[in-house]
Amino acid sequence: MKRYNITVNGKTYDVEVEETGSAPSAPVQSSPAAASAPAPAPAAPRAAASGTPVKAPMPGNILDVKVKVGDTVSSGQVIVILEALKMENDIVANASGKITSINVKKGDSVNSDDVIATIG
Numbered sequence: 001m002k003r004y005n006i007t008v009n010g011k012t013y014d015v016e017v018e019e020t021g022s023a024p025s026a027p028v029q030s031s032p033a034a035a036s037a038p039a040p041a042p043a044a045p046r047a048a049a050s051g052t053p054v055k056a057p058m059p060g061n062i063l064d065v066k067v068k069v070g071d072t073v074s075s076g077q078v079i080v081i082l083e084a085l086k087m088e089n090d091i092v093a094n095a096s097g098k099i100t101s102i103n104v105k106k107g108d109s110v111n112s113d114d115v116i117a118t119i120g
Helices: 032-036
Strands: 002-008 012-018 052-055 060-065 080-086 089-094 097-102 114-117
Touching: 080 114
Parallel strands: none
Antiparallel strands: 002 012, 052 114, 060 080, 080 089, 097 114
């Protein structure tokens, strides 16, 4: 048995996995429909903006984005409203400057430490 720590949505689980040492007896075949369907295109990576990142302090859903790229913000100004645990949380600018990127939109889900915006 091997023990692993697995983290899912910020919660850590201790799991044990048994090694059987035997390969499957028959190869697994995919259905013809799945084999002929094209693979989905990977999401385009977002360009990394230089500056100070504003990160999500907790997982949740974006209820509103209060600024747009090019806006000048001051430290402590509300950038987005994040719903977590059925509470609305103001996510504020951690520096003064100009918004160089916004990586979320209304309705998006974020995890802890996801970059919400960048201040240049």
